[in-house]
Amino acid sequence: MIGNVTLGMIEFFGNDRRRIAHALKVYAYAVTIAELEGLSPEKRDMTAMAALLHDVGVRIAEEKYGSCTFRQQEEMGPAAAAEILSARNIAPAFIDRIKFLIAHHHSPQAGEDIDFRILLEADFLVNFEEEDIPLTSVELTAQKHFRTKSGLPYCGLCFLLHSLQQPHLPGYNKGRKGRRTHIRHRHSEKDPLYAEKHWQND
Numbered sequence: 001m002i003g004n005v006t007l008g009m010i011e012f013f014g015n016d017r018r019r020i021a022h023a024l025k026v027y028a029y030a031v032t033i034a035e036l037e038g039l040s041p042e043k044r045d046m047t048a049m050a051a052l053l054h055d056v057g058v059r060i061a062e063e064k065y066g067s068c069t070f071r072q073q074e075e076m077g078p079a080a081a082a083e084i085l086s087a088r089n090i091a092p093a094f095i096d097r098i099k100f101l102i103a104h105h106h107s108p109q110a111g112e113d114i115d116f117r118i119l120l121e122a123d124f125l126v127n128f129e130e131e132d133i134p135l136t137s138v139e140l141t142a143q144k145h146f147r148t149k150s151g152l153p154y155c156g157l158c159f160l161l162h163s164l165q166q167p168h169l170p171g172y173n174k175g176r177k178g179r180r181t182h183i184r185h186r187h188s189e190k191d192p193l194y195a196e197k198h199w200q201n202d
């Protein structure tokens with residue numbers, strides 16, 4: 001089921017390698033957090049499919065308008081995702097929930113349900129890395145928006161932000177301190193809300 005949806009996503013994005021890689025990374029983070037949070041296999045699969053398809057609205061908006069805002073992604077993504085999913089016989093109840101998740105994936109205030117928070121956290125984690133976000137901004141944004149038990153320490157582990165880490169997270173290792181100095185940043189460290197401003201809708 002997930003394999004088929006993955007192929008559908010790749011087919012949908014065609015030769016847009018960057019979008020395909022982005023979706024696969026968000027998917028990987030989402031299934032990891034979903035497992036750490038103890039989601040049922042069914043809910044984990046649904047969250048995984050939402051992660052794979054969360055940005056399909058980007059292609060539709062770019063084709064229509066030549067560019068794409070976060071709001072347009074949220075508006076145009078659900079229908080495109082539903083088409084991919086129903087062609088693969090995914091249950092209508094799954095599709096409805098995935099449409100909701102995609103319709104709000106740049107609106108952190110839209111809900112507190114765990115599947116929604118996992119998608120947000122996974123997308124944040126990938127965007128922190130892809131956009132080379134300053135560590136001060138990663139830290140503040142994660143503290144403000146991450147809600148799952150494992151998302152915050154996972155972020156701490158990925159970016160070596162020890163303030164976010166907790167010893168209970170699998171893989172926690174105080175000994176990796178030094179790596180942080182190898183992370184380079186294009187953006188100014190002076191704006192701690194950089195990540196948030198460049199990611200979410202008002």
Ligand SMILES: [Fe+2]
Nearest residue numbers: 054055073105
């Ligand atoms: Fe997006």
Ligand SMILES: [Fe+2]
Nearest residue numbers: 026054055123
């Ligand atoms: Fe995304």
